[in-house]
Amino acid sequence: MDVERVVNEQMELISMGTVEIIPLDELREKIRRSVETSKPLTVKLGVDPTRPDLHLGHSVPLTKLRHFQQLGHQVVLIIGDFTALIGDPSEQDETRPVLTPEDVERNARTYVEQASKIIDTKTARIVRNSEWLAPLSFGDVIELASKFTVARIMERDDFSRRLKENKPLGLHEFLYPLMQAYDSVALDADVEIGGTDQKFNLLAGRNLQRSLGKSPQCIITLPLLVGTDGVQKMSKSLFNDIGLTDSPDEMFGKVMSIPDEVMWDYYALVSGLSPREIEDIKSGVEDGEINPRDAKERLAIEIVTRYHGEKEARAAASEFKRIFRERKIPSEVPVYYLDLGDRQGRRVWIVDLLVRVNFAATRSEARRLIAEGGISVDGELVEDVNMEIDPEELKGKIIQKGRRKFVKVEHK
């Protein structure tokens, strides 16, 4: 077997889509040794269960973990149940609210399930870092903390920025990189993966391992996926996320809503296509041979296929076309069951109806919607705020709000 060739092949897949590999030649050396001795590398990815759902941004490092898995390495997914209690201060402008152990536990469970859509959870090691972090004594922590200097911790610009801007910075937050670093020590990690925002924490692991006389890990950073707004990084709290558990239609639509320019990031990071295929599509668009919309549609299909299967992806694509391109009513419209019991045959006031079907939170809002020309009944624009409809007449009618919200009224 040609060792050099295998090493090259592994390195090619591993480096695909990465931002940095530190240090590159050291990783190469580790791979070579692994190939020669047939001993898999231990590759670590930590995720803090701070929120109940994973989104497409999380899938970027998970996909990289999958690559290592494909190459036969031992991947370890760390559920940061202990670290989540502190909250990673990386890129945060403020101290995170503290989660209760119950929150963490609930989130942790769904994380593993969602991660299984990307990595093979049967061969991966899935561990919780409370396993080794919780038993540490205060003395142990002080001992570990002595391996870091304040100046080094303050190198992090998110820390120094917060200090400069007179924003609070909790002492406990200083310990976060320390804990993550200790994960690497506890697992004897050879490689750790993370987003570019994790660079400091990843390097902390490398340094701590070295301080404790262990072989230091290599680190791989990956780009942060921008959210559907095309500007900020994907984050549930910014409402620009595409959740891994989003329905096919929702997922498809959200992908279609990203600005054209960022679709190439998505292609590279979460489409699952090879660099060559992506390049073909990209040059096709640049030459004007492929309509950008079709390229984006292809992307959306690829992504939905990954999480829901091809059949669902196709269905989502045609549904999208139906609603947005042809401006038709979706094939399935939610139904609102009008309760006639207490109405005694009285007519239904449109404003009241809009609130009942949840198109408006208040009657004032409903009035505004009508004034803005955003409401129609069976395709007919509602102009009169005082419109009243006979319940019998209303049966089976479709109320539309804006372009894409529909509800059908039926009798209970």
Added chain:
RNA sequence: GGGGGAGUGCCCGAGUGGUUAAAGGGGGCGGACUGUAAAUCCGUUGGCGCAGCCUACGCAGGUUCGAAUCCUGCCUCCCCCA
């Protein structure tokens, strides 16, 4: 422990006694346009069966014909010194 500063609508933020339901921006919603749920432009954005009324500027009182704006107490947060 001492001193200083701040709390305004979903968010940021202007406003220091009188058309102030409160400038401006962001976000949301609607409309136009579009290959698109993108970009851009326009409108709208406290509640109430609403040409009127009610509730609002941390909380509770007070001064005044009239307060987000002045006074008192309380709560919360931040900064500096120790």
